[in-house]
Amino acid sequence: MKKNNLASDLYIAKDFYTGNAGKQENLPVEVGELWTSRQRQMHPLHYTVSYRASFKPELPDFFIRTYLAKKNAGMILDPFGGRGTTVIQGNMLGFSGVHNDLSPISAFLASSRRKIPELDTLEQTLKGLKLNLSSKPVKKDAERLSPFFHKETLSEILNLRKILNDSDDPAVRYIGLTALSRLHGHSDGFFSVYSFPQISIMPVAQMRNNKKRGIRPEYKNIKERIIRKMKRDLSRPLPEEYHVSSEKNYYTGHDARDLQSVEDESIALIVTSPPFLDKVNYVLDNWMRAWFLDVEEELKKIRLSILSNPEDWTDFMKDVMVEMGRILEPGGRAVIEVGEVVYGGKVMNLEQLLMDQLPLKTKGGILRAEKVFINSQKFTKLANCWDVKNNVKGTNSNRCLVLRKH
Numbered sequence: 001m002k003k004n005n006l007a008s009d010l011y012i013a014k015d016f017y018t019g020n021a022g023k024q025e026n027l028p029v030e031v032g033e034l035w036t037s038r039q040r041q042m043h044p045l046h047y048t049v050s051y052r053a054s055f056k057p058e059l060p061d062f063f064i065r066t067y068l069a070k071k072n073a074g075m076i077l078d079p080f081g082g083r084g085t086t087v088i089q090g091n092m093l094g095f096s097g098v099h100n101d102l103s104p105i106s107a108f109l110a111s112s113r114r115k116i117p118e119l120d121t122l123e124q125t126l127k128g129l130k131l132n133l134s135s136k137p138v139k140k141d142a143e144r145l146s147p148f149f150h151k152e153t154l155s156e157i158l159n160l161r162k163i164l165n166d167s168d169d170p171a172v173r174y175i176g177l178t179a180l181s182r183l184h185g186h187s188d189g190f191f192s193v194y195s196f197p198q199i200s201i202m203p204v205a206q207m208r209n210n211k212k213r214g215i216r217p218e219y220k221n222i223k224e225r226i227i228r229k230m231k232r233d234l235s236r237p238l239p240e241e242y243h244v245s246s247e248k249n250y251y252t253g254h255d256a257r258d259l260q261s262v263e264d265e266s267i268a269l270i271v272t273s274p275p276f277l278d279k280v281n282y283v284l285d286n287w288m289r290a291w292f293l294d295v296e297e298e299l300k301k302i303r304l305s306i307l308s309n310p311e312d313w314t315d316f317m318k319d320v321m322v323e324m325g326r327i328l329e330p331g332g333r334a335v336i337e338v339g340e341v342v343y344g345g346k347v348m349n350l351e352q353l354l355m356d357q358l359p360l361k362t363k364g365g366i367l368r369a370e371k372v373f374i375n376s377q378k379f380t381k382l383a384n385c386w387d388v389k390n391n392v393k394g395t396n397s398n399r400c401l402v403l404r405k406h
């Protein structure tokens with residue numbers, strides 16, 4: 001395994017970003033293992049579904065605990081909400097929040113966990129769903145889905161897809177979320193033949209893989225697999241505050257530069273992680289989920305930000321920060337997690353690009369950098385198969401810039 005030690009060498013010996021913190025000087029820096037590097041230590045509800053470039057729930061947990069001492073003492077927000085980590089962890093700790101993301105897939109991943117029915121209710125609901133009627137995909141879908149699924153498995157998926165997209169029952173939505181998380185992967189718990197779990201690979205790549213491994217899709221009973229997974233994810237009771245808080249959440253689908261429905265000075269804490277230069281293609285990587293949720297047409301109309309150079313990224317983030325300043329309460333904070341990315345063969349610390357824009361005048365005040373936290377992990381989870389080499393191309397430390405509205 002090739003190690004990338006570029007992470008925090010730059011800062012490890014320093015307590016301050018001296019004279020290098022944009023127009024502000026002497027910015028405190030805290031470096032260390034700020035939260036555990038162990039995997040899957042928080043409530044299993046977080047891990048119901050994987051999502052590219054999601055952060056660990058420990059990250060929002062750390063900042064919510066650090067900056068919002070009292071329960072219900074203000075709303076939290078994630079303008080790039082992804083699978084919903086910030087708001088879900090806020091709800092676990094007794095805070096309500098606004099989950100925003102331009103992608104309708106993200107809206108589903110987060111909002112389908114707003115209300116979690118009892119396991120008995122979920123099991124009864126699932127039992128009652130008629131998934132064994134014989135359904136056939138349209139030609140285009142048959143072509144792209146048949147490398148992944150046996151035709152009877154696909155028929156069950158099609159039936160569930162139809163039920164899900166006609167229903168707003170929380171039990172059906174939660175079942176739908178669990179099914180979405182089981183679509184493809186590399187164990188028997190998934191509906192597909194052996195495939196990559198985190199991203200939907202292209203049908204032709206799947207065909208190649210089937211041929212190389214000498215495998216083809218076998219029948220998988222989807223109800224059995226959904227139940228098994230729901231039992232695992234709901235094995236631990238949710239904290240009492242969860243539903244009291246989640247009931248007051250909002251789910252919005254704005255561009256993060258213009259959070260129209262979020263009122264001025266209404267948010268106490270933002271914890272977020274924007275897209276990092278052009279690391280992830282959220283549309284291509286999620287094509288099968290988009291199909292399952294029937295949002296492919298909707299996705300075509302929106303423009304997720306894929307910014308391939310530092311100048312465009314900085315301009316975009318400047319607008320995002322101005323908008324953050326508008327919606328933050330006086331004294332409120334925004335924590336922006338960025339990674340170090342490799343650009344033009346060099347490591348680029350994105351928080352430095354943000355600091356160069358500060359302080360920023362925004363509606364109702366001024367946004368200033370307050371502190372930088374660098375969580376340097378002792379180990380990084382790698383996905384080294386399928387040509388995804390996270391240790392080389394991706395990020396391996398969490399660098400979090402804290403801004404405060406004055």
Ligand SMILES: C[S@@+](CC[C@H](N)C(=O)[O-])C[C@H]1O[C@@H](n2cnc3c(N)ncnc32)[C@H](O)[C@@H]1O
Nearest residue numbers: 053054055080082083085102103255256304305
């Ligand atoms: C790094 S991911 C966030 C992951 C999230 N922290 C989590 O734990 O799941 C960035 C997200 O930004 C969303 N996105 C991209 N461009 C956007 C924009 N202009 N406005 C709002 N969301 C956007 C993507 O859909 C993606 O879900």
